[in-house]
Amino acid sequence: MLNGLIWLVTEMGLGFYNIFYALTHPGLWLDWSNKESLIRFIYYGGSQEFFFAVLDIFIVLTVLGIIFRKFMWAMVRGLEGFANFIGRLAAWAGLIMVGQQVIIIFLQSIFRLGEITLSPLGIGFTYSLTWYTEGLKIWNAAVVALCVSYAFVQGAHVRVDLIYAGVSHRAKKVIDMFGSLFFMMPVAVLTWMYSWYFLWRHLITPKVSASDQLDLMLRKARIVKWNVERTGFSPDGFNAYFLFKILILAFVALVFLQAMAFFYRSFLEFMEGEESQDKYLDRDTLGEGEEAYEGTH
Template sequence: MLDGILWFFQNIGLAFYNFGYAITHPGLWLDWSDKQALMRFVYYGGSVEFFFVVFTAFLVLTALGIWRRSIMWGAVRVLEGFANTVGRFFAWAGLLMVLQQIMIVFLQRIFRVAEIQVGPLGYAFAKDLSWWGEELKLYNAMIVCLCASYTFVQSGHVRVDLIYSAVGHRAKRAIDMFGSLFFMMPAAVLTWMYGWYFMWRHLITPKPSASDTLERLLMKSRALRWNVETIGFSPNGFNGYFLFKVLLVAFTAMVFLQAIAFFYRSFLEFVEGEESAGKYLDRDSLGAGEEAYEGTH
């Protein structure tokens, strides 16, 4: 027990050194022309060291926010603004998905076209209709992964409410703080740990493993080469499934950041009282006269 506590605080202390060393020596992990640098990036992206750097940064920002609430409100506005900006942009993928599906149906059923070419003559990107049909899954994945935090900010997720609506303002904020700390953050961390190596196993070879030490990965770097997954479910089908692994990692990062924003907002609304509920909250509106329909989607 004592050893575990000592290990925990040692890693928090080392986080400052590790962060400073990484910032002052970017070539050791960002110069991907060096195979060992790429392997260091892979290792540290899912490492205990990286976790404690993020965790310590959260502790420092929280302490500053408690000392001066304007800092915490600033973090809330930046993180929620980031979620809204990304979500509003990639929400247009839904329209692209519908338009592309309509185009595929017309070209396939009416004009009997076998492939679609996109781009200027001589440099056209040509793929079979089945490729474009399967590629629609990518738009759907973009909406799910990159708009989840945006939907959370907009209160658009389905909620099963058994207790929440019956309690007061401070009790609700306490429930929100507990949920963000003990459900959202741990779930995001676990998904990141699995998703990070899952992504890289489909991008490079030899395949890295979560159980590999840094020394073992550096040894593997001698035979390192890019091996991006290009296998489809059908001969002429969509072959960019590695993008789904990238989206999984992006999704977990955005959920973790939103968990921080939600915890900070809940804490501030708990401390400042009911008058601060919804402060600086940037929610979409359907316009004047449509208030009855908002929040029902």
């Protein structure tokens, strides 16, 4: 147990060092014209070092928030505002998806066209209707992945309540804090670790793995090259499936940030009592008289 504690303290200390070193040597991991820099970016993006760097940042922000209550409220408002902004923007993908489906049916059923040419800003590109049909999935995925934290802020998720409604205000906040720290964050971290390499295995060759050590990956840098996934389910179907992998990472990042916001809000509402319930919470409204339906749209 003592060895484990020493290891934890050592890794947390190294986390601060790694943050400082990465910020002062950006060329080592951001200069993708150098293949070794690209490999370092890939390795550290899903590494133990990255985990402890994020953990250190979270701990520092939490300590500062406990000392300066206004700073913690500012973080809550900022994180929830960011979630709302991304969600409200991404929600328009649903309208785009419906419009695209209508256009596909209209052109295919009435004009019997086999392809569509679009020329935004004078730059034209032509794809088959099959490409646009399969491409509908990316809009649906964008809504799901990018609106997840927005839906959480709005209280729109489906919940099964067995004990929560009957307990006191402070007990609810303890449950919320526990859920944020021991459910939302660990699941987000674990999913990130798997999804990170899942993405990069479809972007470069030779394939990389979470079990690869940095030395081995740097040796691979000599032969690494871009190999972006371009294979669709049909010969002329949608061929940008790597975008789904990017959306998975965006989904996980938004969940983690929302877990931070929810933990901070729960802590502040625990400390300040019931009068702080939903303080600064920016929720959409359907209008006067529609309160019963809010949170379900």
